Amino acid sequence: MDTRAGLAAGVRRWVVRTVIGTVVLAIVLVIGAAVRVWQVARIDDFSPAGAVLVLGAAQYNGVPSEVFRARLDRGADLYEQGVAPYVVTVGGKQVGDVFTEAEAGRDYLIERGVPADAIIAVSAGANTLQSVDQVAGELERRGMYSVVIASDPWHSLRTRTMARDAGLQAWTAPTRTGPAVYTRESQLTGIVRETGALLWYQISHHSADFPEVVHQ
Numbered sequence: 001m002d003t004r005a006g007l008a009a010g011v012r013r014w015v016v017r018t019v020i021g022t023v024v025l026a027i028v029l030v031i032g033a034a035v036r037v038w039q040v041a042r043i044d045d046f047s048p049a050g051a052v053l054v055l056g057a058a059q060y061n062g063v064p065s066e067v068f069r070a071r072l073d074r075g076a077d078l079y080e081q082g083v084a085p086y087v088v089t090v091g092g093k094q095v096g097d098v099f100t101e102a103e104a105g106r107d108y109l110i111e112r113g114v115p116a117d118a119i120i121a122v123s124a125g126a127n128t129l130q131s132v133d134q135v136a137g138e139l140e141r142r143g144m145y146s147v148v149i150a151s152d153p154w155h156s157l158r159t160r161t162m163a164r165d166a167g168l169q170a171w172t173a174p175t176r177t178g179p180a181v182y183t184r185e186s187q188l189t190g191i192v193r194e195t196g197a198l199l200w201y202q203i204s205h206h207s208a209d210f211p212e213v214v215h216q
Contacts, residue, residue: 036157043172044173045172049146049147051084051144051148059105078148080113080114083173101125122138132166149172153175153180
C-alpha cells in the first residue's frame with residue numbers, strides 16, 4: 001500500500017512539475033516575442049530597396065483611414081528620400097466596397113506627388129499574409145526581391161517575418177505618426193495584439209487577421 005501511495009505521489013509531483021515547466025516556458029516565449037515586437041518597432045532601416053511596401057488598412061469609398069494615411073505618408077516619404085524607386089500598395093476590398101485598399105492607396109499617393117508610374121497597386125489580399133504573398137509574387141515577376149516595409153511599428157516584425165518567408169529581402173521603416181502611436185494605451189494594445197498574432201503565425205503559418213475581402 002505504501003509503495004502504491006509513494007508511486008502515486010511521485011506521479012503527481014511529475015505532473016505538477018511538468019505543468020509548471022510548461023507554463024513557465026510559455027510565459028518566457030510570450031515575453032520574448034513581445035520584446036522582439038517592441039525592438040523591431042523601434043528600427044528605422046533606410047537601406048536602398050527595390051520597392052517600399054505599404055501594407056493596406058481600412059478605406060472608406062476610396063478615402064484611406066487615419067491608420068492607412070499614416071502608412072501611406074511614410075511610404076511617400078521613403079520614396080521621396082530615394083530609398084526605393086517604387087511604392088507598392090496592397091489590399092483587396094470588403095464586400096460592397098467600390099475601391100480596393102491598393103487602389104485607394106495608389107490614388108492617395110498620386111495626390112501626395114508620387115508619380116503614377118512609380119506605384120505598383122496589388123489589389124488582392126484578405127489579410128497580412130495573403131497581401132505579402134501576393135506582393136512577393138508580383139515583385140518576382142518584375143525581377144525585384146527586396147522591400148522596405150512601411151506599416152505600424154508593432155506590425156513590423158510579423159510583416160517582415162512573413163516577407164522573408166515569402167522569399168523577399170525585407171527590412172522595416174515603420175510609421176511614427178497615426179493612431180497606432182498616439183497613446184501609451186494604443187501602443188500597449190498594439191504590442192499585445194501583435195505578439196499574439198506573431199506567435200500564432202510561427203506556430204501555424206496562418207494569419208491572425210480575418211477581415212472579409214473580395215479579391216480582384
